[in-house]
Amino acid sequence: MSKCTWIFFRQVYFFISLLIFLCLLLAVDATASEPATSKVNSPGSELWMNVRKNMATGKVTSQVKSVDSNVLINSYAQRWTQFRMTQLINYGLIVLLAVFSIIFLFYVIRGRVKLSGGLSGHMVHRFTDYERVLHWVLAIVFLFLATTGLILLFGRPIFIPLLGHEIFSVFASASKEGHNLFGPIFLVSLILMLFSFVRRNIYARGDLTWLLRGGGIIGKSHVTGGFFNMGEKTWYWIVILIGLAISASGLILVSPNLGQSRIIMELSHVIHSIGAIILIAVSMGHMYLGTKGTEGTLESMKTGYVDIKWAEEHHDRWAKECHDNNRLISAEDYAKLQGKIIQNAKVSNAMEENK
Amino acid sequence: MSDRLERGLNTLRAQIDTKVKSYFSSCVHCGICAEACLFYTETQDPRYTPIYKTQPLHKVWQEEYTFWGKIGKKLGLTKSFTEADLANWEELVYDGCSMCGRCSMVCPVGIDVAYIIRKVKEGLAAADYSPEGLVGAAQRAVEIGSPMGIRLKALKAQIKHVEADTGLKIPMDVEGADYMALLSSMEIINFPEYIEALARIFKQAGVSWTLCSEAFEATNSGLQIGNSKIAKLLLERVVAGAEKLKVKNVISPECGHAYAAIRWDGPNWLGKPYNFKVVHILELLDELKKSGHLKTSGKETARLTFHDPCQIVRRGGVEAQPRHLLESVAENFVEMTDHGRMNWCCGGGGGVSANERADELKLKAFNRKKAQLDELNVETIVTACANCRLVMEEGLEENEMDIPIIGLSELLVEYLVEDK
């Protein structure tokens, strides 16, 4: 990343932080004058005890004929609440923190996976503009959904103690609206992703060897791979399959009036949240390997080109194909394609002479 | 600040008009113009993006006319305009742009990019950042009267040949003629067939015409290099010639930029309208054809296509006429995929062909034309610009493609009904 871009992103980061800070200030300002509500015991607890008793024996009927109209108390819901409050939130947090720590530990122990021969400067084209745009659309939307989703999920254990109820309610409302709105964009980009990458991600011979050798990350042995290796293909299918499951369950959750019962809603929520936690966890690995983890990988998603040495190390069969079809581009031509070379050096020299 | 930088900067400043301001403030940097530029499509080098070529003028505009630019300049935050801003753009503007103006047709906010690039040339030329080939051509044009160094003697020798071949007299300095024909140096040296075609067609159609010994050169190196003073000087010779002979019309020859200079830019350089009309030879031929003065018989059977010279068609507006004429003498006329106002340049316009430094790039850019021709599989190419013709001949030879190129007037004369 050039220095200029780096400064630019730092400014964006600063700007967004400023907005969040302002949002906090506003929330404090807006809620400062409202009095806190006090807790009151439910007056009809005895009545509801009886209803629950009758529900279990099927004695409750209703004139209204619609989904769940004769359900006054859904006892599944209590199991669901129980699951959400104790298992989902706690284990979810543990899983995410654990994966993060593992990656961090891995980085400390193994360090950056460097290319054994270093970079050659000769490049091959790997991803088109469209493919890269698609990847980053999906990535940005995913990060936004993950952030807003986690705010909603971890409100009680983390954010409410941290921010208080009033301020958190602002965040929760904003997160919910944003989450619902960006969900369909995730689905659309996921489907486009499915179409444009599926052919290269079908498992083939040789993929098993990759798995048996641990993808070359463990140890230093050379592993074989095509355009995508076994690990990347698996990541792709995790994204597609879990992504579709999250999207489908999300659509059920976001439109509650389609005639689905509460149990379907609860199940959708369970699928949605478990799927999301798995996807977020694995995505942390993907983000690490794509940036800090391995040398030369990020280049493919930035410029669309990779160093041939990178290709040989991680995708030897594809690299051979590139060699065979003469697809190598010299360092100079690559710089030209990136608009970095001032073509006529004579002009600049003439300028120097004139000084 | 060096002297030449100051000259360049001052000239650039003077170039900023309302149109430029509107254009720069509406550009959203989408980069769509790149896809319309043959220098970009054939090299994939983003520096050839048309709007990027206007950067020197853009920088000046930004510093002097925009809020942030003014503030940045005051606080010393923005990098000031340096000689590199001129030097590094010389190659882009003179070698990597043929002024074909295709970019101007595709810009979604409607920027006439070629119009701005023409203004950038003005600044570069003032700061002496222009290629040797063009500087030499402009010098010869001013001193000798022709960018290729052709004198009246040479023209007279060619006329003698033509007169011997055709048995017709080529009128010279005839006062009061209806039409005064102009020629481009390339026609005189490489394609005297054009003079022959004129003589035979005008004889047949009964057009009273003449050449002028003091103003036979139509090309304008001042326009190509981007020096309005030279451009005006060269144009004034034509105007003086026409006024001296008291002609009613001046015929612009089969040359692209000459038409732009004489037909469209000329009166604006002079600051007053002409007292004669300017027509392009194709316009005149089409008129003669329509009025029945020009009769043809028979048709060319070879499969042929028409290469639209950018300055005559896209930026000159003579689009329908060549097609009318071709259809009357060709049975098997096919269009290229992008034709007419969207045609691709040969790669050598705007002074590129006069600039030896750009030869390699010019041939690379020709690949675009080659691809268009490969699609069609034609036996003959017809065009209406001597420069296009030379550039394409060179490109075809380099690519070992054996397709003859012929001027439209010459093709027409082959089927001319002549009284014996």
Add this chain to the structure above:
Amino acid sequence: MIMDFIDGPFWYFSLIVFFSGIIWNMGSIVFALSKVDLSVSRGSAVSGAIKTIFTRFAADKGMAPHIRLQIIAGYMFHLGLFALLFFAAPHILFLEEHFLGFGWTPMPHWAFIIASEFAFLGLLILWLHRILNPVSRLISTADDHIASILTFVVMLTGCLALLESFTALRLLHRFSVELFLIYFPFSRLMHAFTFIPSRAFTGAWFGRRGISS
């Protein structure tokens, strides 16, 4: 205190900057004395200008396959944003109450959702294309990025405030709109207005030469 400032003085300040900036910019283009072209015209400059203002909404057929992503995303973003700006219920209500005194039928909620999704996806694609494509990366300046991000933030805060029950979120949206309005006249966002004279100038130039552009 911050609330009052955003709803009051800062709002009026941003409106003044926005409108006076646009009037100044456009005035300096529209009312500047343009040079008269002395060459004999072949066609009408005026009809050329008017035609080109509209014809440039569509891309050239031969070009389209090469710029498909920009065309699709461009239309998604601009149409989506236009719909959000003028047909979202809260916006119409706001205009009716504070400026116009009358309103018009807003689009239904589902249409609002679709419009905003189009706008978000379109803008994301356009901005990513800007930084990932070598051509647009080379020619883009800080201004282009700031304008894109500011627009995105305005749309985002608007959608985060969709529930319309938190003053803080409404104010955040309003504040981002105010920043946007102030930035607008000094930036490339001005293309929303200057595209008209630009197309007209070019259309007139080609029009008088008898060329359809």
